[in-house]
Amino acid sequence: MAEALNFHFIVDGEDFTSAGQASVQVKKNLRQLGLPSEIIRRVSIAMYEGEINMVIHAGGGTADVNVTEDYVEILLKDNGPGIKDVEQAMQEGFSTATDSIRSLGFGAGMGLPNMKRYTDFMKIDSVLGKGTDITMRVNIE
Amino acid sequence: MKISTIRELLDAQVICCEDGLARHVYSACGSDMMSDVLAYVKDQAVLLTGLVNSQVIRTAEMMDMNCIVFVRSKMPTPEMTELAKESGIVLLATKKRMYEACGILYSNGLVGNRVKNG
Ligand SMILES: Nc1ncnc2c1ncn2[C@@H]1O[C@H](COP(=O)(O)OP(=O)(O)OP(=O)(O)O)[C@@H](O)[C@H]1O
Ligand SMILES: [Mg+2]
Numbered sequence: 585m586a587e588a589l590n591f592h593f594i595v596d597g598e599d600f601t602s603a604g605q606a607s608v609q610v611k612k613n614l615r616q617l618g619l620p621s622e623i624i625r626r627v628s629i630a631m632y633e634g635e636i637n638m639v640i641h642a643g644g645g646t647a648d649v650n651v652t653e654d655y656v657e658i659l660l661k662d663n664g665p666g667i668k669d670v671e672q673a674m675q676e677g678f679s680t681a682t683d684s685i686r687s688l689g690f691g692a693g694m695g696l697p698n699m700k701r702y703t704d705f706m707k708i709d710s711v712l713g714k715g716t717d718i719t720m721r722v723n724i725e
Numbered sequence: 726m727k728i729s730t731i732r733e734l735l736d737a738q739v740i741c742c743e744d745g746l747a748r749h750v751y752s753a754c755g756s757d758m759m760s761d762v763l764a765y766v767k768d769q770a771v772l773l774t775g776l777v778n779s780q781v782i783r784t785a786e787m788m789d790m791n792c793i794v795f796v797r798s799k800m801p802t803p804e805m806t807e808l809a810k811e812s813g814i815v816l817l818a819t820k821k822r823m824y825e826a827c828g829i830l831y832s833n834g835l836v837g838n839r840v841k842n843g
Binding site for chain 2: 600601602603604607608611621625628629632633636686688689690691692693694695697698701
């Protein structure tokens with residue numbers, strides 16, 4: 585693979601039912617590129633958690649995936665409320681999700697920890713009232 | 726354990742992807758919280774859940790799971806069934822409740838989040 589490959593998605597914040605479609609598409613694309621299934625699974629789970637978070641906590645956003653020779657990079661950007669205390673949000677079990685979100689099967693406070701667990705690099709830039717940018721990378725090999 | 730054995734043990738109805746019944750699963754996970762499921766990595770696992778929305782199918786898809794059992798007589802919607810068909814995920818529905826369904830599979834040798842022989 586000489587050049588980096590990029591995929592861009594707009595994540596609709598109004599539609600919970602279709603949330604996760606970008607991750608499903610990325611999984612297909614990475615399969616076509618012939619990446620190892622373990623790498624594909626880690627990328628898809630991390631991106632899926634991030635995509636769901638953008639829909640349930642931030643009203644949607646954008647997702648960009650870059651595939652290089654060395655890693656798969658996922659960039660998530662939203663203009664949501666931002667995260668007040670990132671360190672706290674990273675704790676397993678911490679969630680501000682409402683009961684209505686919980687009844688949809690989310691709000692266990694496991695998403696961000698899962699994103700960290702499945703990736704080799706993760707960085708959160710969040711500004712209250714402005715939004716959240718998340719960068720994640722999964723190394724190939 | 727063969728998916729067809731799960732169907733028999735749970736007296737479950739096959740909702741789609743009947744041709745996948747001969748496939749095997751090696752572990753199981755029961756939860757209504759999708760991020761709990763996503764915290765758990767295992768190839769060829771079965772998901773037992775009482776949650777009914779399209780994210781259940783996407784979660785299984787992200788995890789490369791090949792079978793979902795809906796407990797307490799929950800029925801997936803036609804949209805969910807379509808999504809499952811696209812990925813070849815076998816959907817089963819049982820009248821049994823979560824606790825009982827998990828217990829039956831466990832006592833018949835299907836382990837949870839544990840490596841067999843190790
Ligand atoms: N993109 C985001 N914008 C604003 N807040 C966020 C965002 N992502 C996460 N958060 C905050 O961080 C908390 C923890 O996120 P995390 O994904 O770990 O758990 P959750 O989404 O609440 O539940 P789960 O992921 O288990 O379904 C959230 O409850 C929310 O307060
Ligand atoms: Mg989350």
